[in-house]
Amino acid sequence: MAVSLFLFEEHWARLERSLREIRITGVDMDRLRRRMMETLQAGPFREAMVYIQITRGAGATRAHPFPTKAAPLELLWAQELINPYEEDRRHGIGVFLQPDLRWGRCDIKSTNLLANVLAHQAAREAGCGEAVFYLEDGTITEASHSSFFGVLDGLIRTTPNNPGILPGCTRGLVFQLAARLRLSIEERSLHRDDLPRISELFVTGTTSEVCPVVRVDGKPIADGKPGPVVRRLQEAYREVVAKFLQGH
Amino acid sequence: MAVSLFLFEEHWARLERSLREIRITGVDMDRLRRRMMETLQAGPFREAMVYIQITRGAGATRAHPFPTKAAPLELLWAQELINPYEEDRRHGIGVFLQPDLRWGRCDIKSTNLLANVLAHQAAREAGCGEAVFYLEDGTITEASHSSFFGVLDGLIRTTPNNPGILPGCTRGLVFQLAARLRLSIEERSLHRDDLPRISELFVTGTTSEVCPVVRVDGKPIADGKPGPVVRRLQEAYREVVAKFLQGH
Numbered sequence: 290m291a292v293s294l295f296l297f298e299e300h301w302a303r304l305e306r307s308l309r310e311i312r313i314t315g316v317d318m319d320r321l322r323r324r325m326m327e328t329l330q331a332g333p334f335r336e337a338m339v340y341i342q343i344t345r346g347a348g349a350t351r352a353h354p355f356p357t358k359a360a361p362l363e364l365l366w367a368q369e370l371i372n373p374y375e376e377d378r379r380h381g382i383g384v385f386l387q388p389d390l391r392w393g394r395c396d397i398k399s400t401n402l403l404a405n406v407l408a409h410q411a412a413r414e415a416g417c418g419e420a421v422f423y424l425e426d427g428t429i430t431e432a433s434h435s436s437f438f439g440v441l442d443g444l445i446r447t448t449p450n451n452p453g454i455l456p457g458c459t460r461g462l463v464f465q466l467a468a469r470l471r472l473s474i475e476e477r478s479l480h481r482d483d484l485p486r487i488s489e490l491f492v493t494g495t496t497s498e499v500c501p502v503v504r505v506d507g508k509p510i511a512d513g514k515p516g517p518v519v520r521r522l523q524e525a526y527r528e529v530v531a532k533f534l535q536g537h
Numbered sequence: 538m539a540v541s542l543f544l545f546e547e548h549w550a551r552l553e554r555s556l557r558e559i560r561i562t563g564v565d566m567d568r569l570r571r572r573m574m575e576t577l578q579a580g581p582f583r584e585a586m587v588y589i590q591i592t593r594g595a596g597a598t599r600a601h602p603f604p605t606k607a608a609p610l611e612l613l614w615a616q617e618l619i620n621p622y623e624e625d626r627r628h629g630i631g632v633f634l635q636p637d638l639r640w641g642r643c644d645i646k647s648t649n650l651l652a653n654v655l656a657h658q659a660a661r662e663a664g665c666g667e668a669v670f671y672l673e674d675g676t677i678t679e680a681s682h683s684s685f686f687g688v689l690d691g692l693i694r695t696t697p698n699n700p701g702i703l704p705g706c707t708r709g710l711v712f713q714l715a716a717r718l719r720l721s722i723e724e725r726s727l728h729r730d731d732l733p734r735i736s737e738l739f740v741t742g743t744t745s746e747v748c749p750v751v752r753v754d755g756k757p758i759a760d761g762k763p764g765p766v767v768r769r770l771q772e773a774y775r776e777v778v779a780k781f782l783q784g785h
Contacts, residue, residue: 311651312658340599350619351588353650353657353682371598390641392652402601403559403649404640409601410560434601 292329294339295533296495299458304341307398313345316361328367336370338496342400374497378523381503381515382418384492386481387411389422389430389453396452409433419492421505424453427481435492435500436460439479440518442486449476459493466525472518489516499523540577542587543781544743547706552589555646561593564609576615584618586744590648622745626771629751629763630666632740634729635659637670637678637701644700657681667740669753672701675729683740683748684708687727688766690734697724707741714773720766732756737764747771 294300301322308316321341329337346359387408392401405420412420412433420433430448431437436457438447445467450456467474479487488511490502499522501515542548549570556564569589577585594607635656640649653668660668660681668681678696679685684705686695693715698704715722727735736759738750747770749763 312655353654354661355654355658388641392640392649393636393638394652397651399651401640401649401651403645403647404642406601406603407560410603413602 292326293533293536295530296458296462299461300495303398303456303458304343308343310394310397311345311399312355313343313361316343316363321363321365324363325365325367328365332367334367334369337367338370339365339367341365370496372496374500377418378498378500381501382492383416383504383507384419384421384432384490384502385412385415385417386506387420387422387433389424391422391453394452395430395454396450396456398455405433415507417504418500419502421492421502423481429479429481430454431457432492435494435497436463437479438463438491438493439483439487440489440516441479441483443473443488445472445474445518446477446479447474448478457493459495459498462526462529463493463499463522466522466529470521470525472521484510487511489518491519491522499526540574541781541784543778544706544710547709548743551646551704551706552591556591558642558645559593559647560603561591561609564591564611569611569613572611573613573615576613580615582615582617585615586618587613587615589613618744620744622748625666626746626748629749630740631664631752631755632667632669632680632738632750633660633663633665634754635668635670635681637672639670639701642700643678643702644698644704646703653681663755665752666748667750669740669750671729677727677729678702679705680740683742683745684711685727686711686739686741687731687735688737688764689727689731691721691736693720693722693766694725694727695722696726705741707743707746710774710777711741711747711770714770714777718769718773720769732758735759737766739767739770747774 305318325339325341329339342364344362346356346361348356348359391404408420408422412418419435421437422430422432424430429437431454436447436454436459438445447460448454464474484505490505490510492500492502499519501519503510503513503515553566573587573589577587590612592610594604594609596604596607639652656668656670660666667683669685670678670680672678677685679702684695684702684707686693688694695708696702712722732753738753738758740748740750747767749767751758751761751763
């Protein structure tokens with residue numbers, strides 16, 4: 290059975306880039322890719338998700354310098370896709386604003402996620418689906434495990450790629466979807482002060498896909514329902530996935 | 538054999554506080570303490586160091602919310618004290634200035650240390666013993682695994698405790714040593730621009746103890762040799778340790 294992976298090149302390139310930035314060397318990426326494909330082919334999956342985590346390897350002592358003779362440790366698993374976000378995509382979620390206390394290299398996908406986890410948990414306890422981060426000056430960056438978008442004056446806006454946000458693979462796809470739908474989109478940060486004038490908000494991620502945001506800190510955005518832009522993007526997303534599945 | 542731990546109350550209080558801030562609950566601290574003592578008593582140690590790491594426990598899936606039924610995982614080990622810093626304490630080390638890209642809660646002792654590790658490794662590769670962090674405005678915070686002190690106009694200065702630095706246990710002891718020696722000390726940050734006027738620099742840590750800094754980015758501080766203030770503090774530190782060992 291042939292196995293194909295949605296947005297594979299994008300995810301793989303980001304993994305390679307993150308390894309480079311963290312300076313983990315000696316990973317045989319071709320072998321890792323083969324092992325991933327073997328794992329996927331071995332399992333009885335209908336639709337699978339793959340998780341890969343790579344460490345610098347075991348050091349001789351607990352110390353800050355890189356271990357000198359360590360071989361990278363590769364962890365890879367595949368599982369049937371659990372998609373807990375279907376209801377969220379239908380009805381939209383509330384988000385909880387949190388100060389962005391994360392480190393300065395959030396463009397690196399790593400496990401250095403304590404700030405994300407604490408903020409996300411606080412959001413859940415406030416009855417929200419996601420935490421959205423803002424800088425000291427009120428500029429919104431992204432969500433705890435999603436990219437963040439808003440529609441203001443008919444224009445879709447999202448934070449420009451920079452060391453403070455993760456270059457989301459689904460975020461990248463949204464630009465293609467918007468182009469196909471002839472929707473105006475711009476890499477330009479939103480600010481907390483923009484919220485009263487926002488007509489739509491949404492977050493994107495690998496498993497959350499394109500998910501409407503209908504409340505911020507308990508207050509409804511516009512009429513508190515998913516708007517036409519996010520609905521069109523969701524539809525276009527499903528079409529791209531359907532086409533991808535047909536082609537393989 | 539009786540076992541006693543240097544600065545135990547300070548380290549234990551910081552561990553408890555970090556658990557609280559990270560919101561890891563359900564750790565039986567009395568049992569953990571007993572196990573630590575048993576481990577130390579079981580081993581043939583002359584002078585041991587103990588490392589403790591606690592996680593929130595294993596979740597059912599990889600997700601940002603706290604796992605609901607996980608029990609904290611406690612890792613504890615003891616080993617004969619390796620002290621690789623004796624030469625450094627005698628001759629002093631060079632430090633390498635690095636932008637402080639760490640997260641906003643460095644007052645929590647956690648394993649969220651990727652920024653520290655990358656900066657420390659860069660320092661080692663530049664032939665230095667430590668990396669010292671500065672904020673965008675040039676304010677110096679601390680070192681990658683040590684607290685940072687300088688002597689300016691006869692006054693010992695160090696960064697005030699705040700969410701951006703770890704409240705070092707040895708850092709705390711330095712205030713007591715300074716008081717005993719009638720040296721003036723103040724919680725007041727140093728700035729990169731202060732460096733040309735600095736007469737002495739030093740870093741402190743649990744294993745590095747009190748270690749002179751004699752070069753910054755390759756340039757000597759004062760005459761490039763450990764100065765009288767750091768020598769007096771080192772001596773006072775050894776006296777406190779000797780007294781502690783006698784008393785047990």
